[in-house]
Amino acid sequence: MMRFSGITPSGHTQLGNYLGAISRWAADGGAEDLYFVSDLHAMTTTHNPAGLRGRATEMLAVLIASGIPAERVFVQSDLARELGALTWILECTCSYGEAARMIQFKEKAKGQAGVRLSLLTYPVLMAADILLQGASDVPVGEDQRQHVELARALARRFNSTYGEVFTVPRAVLPHAGARVRDLADPTRKMSKSTRDSAGVVFVLDEPELVRRKFRKAVTDGESVPAYQPEERPGVANLLEILAVCTGTTPPEVAGQYRSYGALKDAAADAVIETLRPVRERTLELLDDQEELTRIRKAGAARAAERGEHRLSSALRLIGAG
Known part of the structure; x- marks a missing residue:
């Protein structure tokens, strides 16, 4: 194969x-x-x-x-x-x-x-x-x-x-997991060719920029995170991203956070740490x-x-x- x-x-x-x-x-x-x-x-x-x-x-x-x-x-x-x-x-x-x-x-x-x-x-x-x-x-x-x-x-x-x-x-066909949505518009998938990149996290983004994008992520009118992909796609997107980065599942992650602010910060931290070695090595290669x-x-x-x-x-x- x-x-x-x-x-x-x-x-x-x-x-x-x-x-x-x-x-x-x-x-x-x-x-x-x-x-x-x-x-x-x-x-x-x-x-x-x-x-x-x-x-x-x-x-x-x-x-x-x-x-x-x-x-x-x-x-x-x-x-x-x-x-x-x-x-x-x-x-x-x-x-x-x-x-x-x-x-x-x-x-x-x-x-x-x-x-x-x-x-x-x-x-x-x-x-x-x-x-x-x-x-x-x-x-x-x-x-x-x-x-x-x-x-x-x-x-x-x-x-x-x-x-x-x-x-x-x-x-x-790839595994169904890791379907990452645009943070600013969770009805569409995250895309490298999107003209409006406010909701797109790039691999080479500085950590603080990643954090700002997550803090501005669209959620909904509820107050407590719950994994409901159809009804609450914005929150589901954050939970899915965090779950992939931490090796857990979205429902498991949802039970750990009682506010959207805490969830956004946790997702940002997980993404920053996941991308950190990739970003650092990429920059090293581009310098050589x-x-x-x-x-x-x-x-x-x-x-x-x-x-x-x-x-x-x-x-x-x-x-x-």
Whole structure:
């Protein structure tokens, strides 16, 4: 079994990314697993090139600082040549109808003028990411499950038409825990690309900034904390965050606090301590660009070597190599 997953630098890494995915990658990852910074996926809409480059570098540092072994991490654009070739092969295997029926494309393209072609085709690039590395398991959220199904369909079609090259992957939905909501608007999930970051806790936020964000967290008109996710989402969000950080459960946590102020302070303290080693190590790596560059180049070389035989076999079988 080889798990493969990525994170897109559409914004700075936030608490939900860390608790919901990155910390699990570090804790549960196997020797064959790979994790990557999917910077090419952040180019489907208008972006600032320098900003994208900086966020990709920062995100790579966060992954390593979180405890993921450096040999299991790489940056997607460092394999641009390999992925470009395989994406074209898969686009020649995919139908327009398959790409156009992707729910994310329909939602993001709705009512927009000048939608980029890459918004339509990026699920094929995602399939290339997965198939190049021979991934068997792809941990994704429900919103990306359809894209993994496309990768499965393309792998099967290529294998049956031209010859066996690709492992047929499967989507693995993450554990239901650690669903972190925006502190300012608990009806939406915490997102690194949210324009209003008042309710978003970023991994590199200073401790006092984290504390201020928690103290301003939206709760409700009640006075005593209770875990009722549907009726009281703001309080439930605080309890879930605190429970994940302390290794307990939300109902257990709820019984320990008699006021919202105490709960907010406890949640802030737990988050600050959880993120402290990650933040400190990330800043150390960002201060040592030579070491970070070395790690990045080594990761790219390993990922490229790992996928080389699949790409060369696919090119040969399709008549292009």
